[in-house]
Amino acid sequence: MSNAKLPDEPAPRMSEHRAADAMVAEIEQDIVTGKLANGSPLPPERDLMGRFGISRTVVREAIATLTTRGLLESKPRYRPIVRSPGYDAAFSAVGGVVMHLLKQNNGVKTLYDVRIFLEASLVRHAALHARKDDIVALREALERNHAAIHDPVEFDNTDVAFHAVFYAIPGNPVFPAVHRAFVSWLFEHWQSMNRSVEQNLIYYAGHKAIFDAIIDRDPEAAEKALLSHLGEAWETVRGTF
Amino acid sequence: MSNAKLPDEPAPRMSEHRAADAMVAEIEQDIVTGKLANGSPLPPERDLMGRFGISRTVVREAIATLTTRGLLESKPRYRPIVRSPGYDAAFSAVGGVVMHLLKQNNGVKTLYDVRIFLEASLVRHAALHARKDDIVALREALERNHAAIHDPVEFDNTDVAFHAVFYAIPGNPVFPAVHRAFVSWLFEHWQSMNRSVEQNLIYYAGHKAIFDAIIDRDPEAAEKALLSHLGEAWETVRGTF
DNA sequence: TATTATTTTTGGTACGACCAAACTTTGTAA
DNA sequence: TTACAAAGTTTGGTCGTACCAAAAATAATA
Numbered sequence: 096m097s098n099a100k101l102p103d104e105p106a107p108r109m110s111e112h113r114a115a116d117a118m119v120a121e122i123e124q125d126i127v128t129g130k131l132a133n134g135s136p137l138p139p140e141r142d143l144m145g146r147f148g149i150s151r152t153v154v155r156e157a158i159a160t161l162t163t164r165g166l167l168e169s170k171p172r173y174r175p176i177v178r179s180p181g182y183d184a185a186f187s188a189v190g191g192v193v194m195h196l197l198k199q200n201n202g203v204k205t206l207y208d209v210r211i212f213l214e215a216s217l218v219r220h221a222a223l224h225a226r227k228d229d230i231v232a233l234r235e236a237l238e239r240n241h242a243a244i245h246d247p248v249e250f251d252n253t254d255v256a257f258h259a260v261f262y263a264i265p266g267n268p269v270f271p272a273v274h275r276a277f278v279s280w281l282f283e284h285w286q287s288m289n290r291s292v293e294q295n296l297i298y299y300a301g302h303k304a305i306f307d308a309i310i311d312r313d314p315e316a317a318e319k320a321l322l323s324h325l326g327e328a329w330e331t332v333r334g335t336f
Numbered sequence: 337m338s339n340a341k342l343p344d345e346p347a348p349r350m351s352e353h354r355a356a357d358a359m360v361a362e363i364e365q366d367i368v369t370g371k372l373a374n375g376s377p378l379p380p381e382r383d384l385m386g387r388f389g390i391s392r393t394v395v396r397e398a399i400a401t402l403t404t405r406g407l408l409e410s411k412p413r414y415r416p417i418v419r420s421p422g423y424d425a426a427f428s429a430v431g432g433v434v435m436h437l438l439k440q441n442n443g444v445k446t447l448y449d450v451r452i453f454l455e456a457s458l459v460r461h462a463a464l465h466a467r468k469d470d471i472v473a474l475r476e477a478l479e480r481n482h483a484a485i486h487d488p489v490e491f492d493n494t495d496v497a498f499h500a501v502f503y504a505i506p507g508n509p510v511f512p513a514v515h516r517a518f519v520s521w522l523f524e525h526w527q528s529m530n531r532s533v534e535q536n537l538i539y540y541a542g543h544k545a546i547f548d549a550i551i552d553r554d555p556e557a558a559e560k561a562l563l564s565h566l567g568e569a570w571e572t573v574r575g576t577f
Numbered sequence: 578t579a580t581t582a583t584t585t586t587t588g589g590t591a592c593g594a595c596c597a598a599a600c601t602t603t604g605t606a607a
Numbered sequence: 608t609t610a611c612a613a614a615g616t617t618t619g620g621t622c623g624t625a626c627c628a629a630a631a632a633t634a635a636t637a
Contacts, residue, residue: 113412114590127436139618150591152393155619159397163404164432171354172598172619180436189429191405195368195421209510216457269450355621380587391622396588413588413629582635591625600617607610 115157118147122157126166126177136174137167163188182272193280203284204333210277211325217261217270218305218321222314229264230310236260237306244295251290255282257302285332294331301327356398359388363398367407367418377415378408404429423513434521444525445574451518452566458502458511459546459562463555470505471551477501478547485536492531496523498543526573535572542568 125131137143143154158175161167165184169175178184196202221229236257243249255278262274301324308317366372378384384395399416402408406425410416419425437443462470477498484490496519503515542565549558 123436127439141618151619152590152592156396156400156589159400163400163429164436166436174599174618180433180440182437185430185433185437188404188433189406189426192407192421192426192429195405195407196423196426198368199421205508205510208506208508212457212461212506212508213454216453220453265449265453267446267449267453269446382587392588393621393623397620415587415630578637580635580637582633584631584633586629586631588627588629590627593623595622596620598617598619600615602613602615604613605611607608 113156114149114153115160118143118149118154118157119160121147122161123164123166126179131177133177133179135177137177139174182268183275186272186276189276190279197280197284203281204329206277207281207325207329210281211322213273214258214261214325215318215321217264218309218317219314221261221264222309222312222317225264225309229260232260232263233257233306233309237302240302241299244299245292247290247295250295250298251282254298254302285335297327298324355390355394356401359384359390359395359398360401362388363402364405364407367420372418374418374420376418378418380415423509424516427513427517428520430517431520438521438525444522445570447518448522448566448570451522452563454514455499455502455566456559456562458505459550459558460555462502462505463550463553463558466505466550470501473501473504474498474547474550478543481543482540485540486533488531488536491536491539492523495539495543526576538568539565 122131122137126133131137137158138146140151140154140158143149143157144151147154149157158167158169162169162175165180165188166178167175168178193206197206221233225233236253236259240250240253240257243253259271259274262270301320304320305317305324308314308320363372363378367374372378378399379387381392381395381399384390384398385392388395390398399408399410403410403416406421406429407419408416409419434447438447462474466474477494477500481491481494481498484494500512500515503511542561545561546558546565549555549561
């Protein structure tokens with residue numbers, strides 16, 4: 096809430112100053128300007144403390160800050176890796192909180208409902224605005240899904256991939272990122288359930304119904320099919336937590 | 337040298353272990369179980385280091401971790417405040433990354449488009465499913481907006497409040513949180529522009545058109561009105577960055 | 578009782594040190 | 608010459624101590 100401090104010049108404010116801010120700001124610049132290439136490791140902490148004239152304590156704090164901002168990716172014993180900010184980074188930053196939210200009352204259902212709402216809008220959008228290549232992508236995804244009906248693992252993958260197409264159609268990079276976030280948050284909750292072939296057939300039928308409605312350019316039917324499909328899916332997994 | 341030999345842990349398990357993890361896990365528990373009440377301050381760092389048998393360095397690192405997870409809210413010179421995880425916390429956790437994303441190519445437009453997409457779906461939903469009290473809330477928000485046409489600051493507030501109603505109608509706590517996030521991310525980019533009364537009249541007319549469509553239970557008209565309204569708004573602010 | 582001065586607490590930062598894991602270089606055998 | 612293992616060198620993780628200044632708490636005063 097009140098911690099939205101923009102990286103502005105610290106001229107007027109003073110008491111709000113943190114020693115790590117200087118390094119954070121500069122490294123931030125180096126990353127967005129490409130001076131620090133994406134994927135490259137951050138210089139050693141001992142170098143940084145020399146470069147900025149700060150103690151290692153502060154260097155490490157700065158690194159922590161940059162990590163939470165998604166500009167660095169740091170693993171336990173390794174050098175932090177530079178990451179240019181992206182939409183996926185944004186969502187992965189919330190992973191920690193979301194885990195708690197999912198555990199509390201109706202947390203999973205609440206998030207699943209959001210997914211339903213969004214995806215219903217997306218299929219409606221697809222029915223209205225999907226272009227030829229979008230349709231092709233959908234058809235191919237559907238066929239791959241059909242071909243994997245007897246392969247539990249692959250069916251899940253093609254299932255996710257089919258839905259992913261809808262998130263890609265608007266052409267806005269936020270939606271695919273949202274989808275990946277949904278998958279990573281929700282899927283693992285019922286990942287272990289053993290799908291039967293009959294189950295897969297039902298799911299595939301759901302996908303097919305959505306696809307057909309898209310072909311027919313019928314947003315109402317598409318939305319209805321999607322709602323039905325996701326409703327079924329929920330019923331089969333609601334007991335797994 | 338003369339340092340007393342600390343009892344080496346006889347069970348140094350896997351190498352993936354971080355010293356701060358123990359404290360993070362325990363405090364996490366204390367927060368979700370309410371042992372640490374929401375809004376209360378975290379115990380002093382020096383107490384924590386005694387309680388967990390770790391150095392202050394590690395205590396501070398644990399605090400940083402808990403902060404990024406949205407379980408603590410720490411201001412520069414003050415004690416961290418306990419915050420039970422909520423959907424708003426999730427979004428504020430991404431604030432840092434989003435700032436960067438907004439600065440890059442079309443960042444604001446990309447996010448604004450998402451807002452348009454979502455809000456279009458929300459007004460459509462409202463047209464179809466709004467209940468009496470939802471309509472009442474909308475009407476009251478609209479009236480307050482009308483009454484504030486000559487008050488630039490208050491007009492902005494009532495503007496936001498009117499749109500907020502749509503995010504509240506589905507009854508899913510995620511949507512209001514999304515709305516607040518949108519506002520905090522997008523609004524400040526054009527907050528400073530001086531609205532004229534004529535401008536406000538146009539905006540109010542947009543709100544009114546949406547409201548009327550809701551009353552008519554006409555989702556198509558509602559969506560169209562919303563699109564038109566947000567399109568106008570975009571045109572007036574697109575130059576401010 | 579309200580205000581202000583004073584003491585104590587506590588977070589922010591610095592230094593220095595040590596360990597163990599990761600990274601390099603070197604040495605040796607095939 | 609090459610492959611691989613041993614030895615040496617970074618470098619991140621953690622600890623401990625110390626000091627300062629800003630909060631918080633307490634005492635003094637109008």
